[in-house]
Amino acid sequence: MKSGEYTMKVNDNCVGCGQCTAFCKLDAIEVRGKANMTAACIDCKTCSAYCPVKAIEA
């Protein structure tokens, strides 16, 4: 299970375009109206660079 040690956060800028999930190598982001990191997230921060609205805060 995902615990508090993970630091990736999706802020209110997120529109749910899914660009992050397409570039996530671990398939760790669920998108439905908004992106959500799942337990598979390892905080690699790759997705953050691809977000067009600066919604993923590392």
Added chain:
Amino acid sequence: MKAIIIGSGLGGLLSAAKLSQSGYEVDVFERLPIVGGRFTNIPYKGFQLSTGALHMLPHGPTGPLAQLLEEIGVNVEIVRRKPNVVIRIPRKRGDTDYKYGHKDILFEDFRTQFSLLNRIKLIYYIVSTRKNPPTGQSFEQWCRKHLDQDWTYRLSDAFFGWALSLKAADVPVEEGFAIIENLYHYGGPGVPMGGCKGITNALVNVIRSNGGIIHTSSEVSSLITEDGKVTGVIAEGKEYNTDIVLSDIGHPATSKMIGEETGILGMDKYAHNAAELKPSAGIKICLSSDKTLIGHGGVLLTPYAKRVNGINEVTNVDPSLAPEGKHLTMAHQCVHWNDMDNLEKEIQLGLEDLMDIFAGKEYEVLLIQSYSNDWPVNRSPSGADLKNKTPIPNLYVVGDGAKGKGGIEVEGIALGVKNSMQDLLIK
């Protein structure tokens, strides 16, 4: 002469390609690691999904975008297949959904669904509205006065929902008729081979072969202005000088970048008008299936669905957009501004629609993508676009925040770029 382009979306790349071809030294700055904005492909589970657009040009191989690409020397095959546009209606007249079966009619035959009286009126309006185009109301208001029938509202909401991600009530009647006129003038949709990226990649090649530079992961943080003109930009802490700037980030962000304290004439009004623009929102549901779901390479309009406006299945034209033996189908639905807070419900309604539309067929939902606010369907709702100029004479805005009149989506972007180029290259 030097040109700087902020943003590598379709508008930015078209401008950069055209300017580089005309002898400008071009630098494109893109904040993201990838080029193409909302008009490129993203690989996902072996499919070529898209960052925004639905791998389709509204006016296909003969529209403003195709014409501009040809002018720039970009060779991309854009394929228009018959049937072009098909409308799905309930099997039984009087039904208001697809629950008890459906039948598909060709777009050309939309008249058959009108009452006899409205069919006669329509013949008259086709001539009279060309002579005296109606003004000062929404498309829906015009319909209420002239063709008051359930079919009129359903069809116009499906059409404008698909084409503009707007309800007919939010489309100014002038823009609505300009779009219909363009549909007859330029013809129906087509699929670029290779999807959106087929076009943006080809543009990148043109820019590079003309010596232009595309800087990815490079954010422009500010403009340098002098005596009311822009003389350079600052990107990633470095200063770049320029003669002109084209901004592909929309009017509101451009106006913020100019800032308020510049003393530039007309800035107050510009900032105010830019802030008034309401981006259009929408949801795209991407489906995977083994067997074809709609069976053709055109558009399927769904005026009797609760939310879904239209669907395409681009793999009927370019099978390489999906893994071998699979189809890629994309459904689009407009999200009205009032429903923005309830996106989850809108998505649910869209998924329910697809179950009705494709009853008895097998498919899998690949990805649900929604677009609004700072990453919208259109930065400016069609019909409300500000033109390409800004209060700074050598700073232009291009892209879906500054589309040309009557131009649907990327066609409007092409028209806006054409208008800007006419200005700049004559100067």
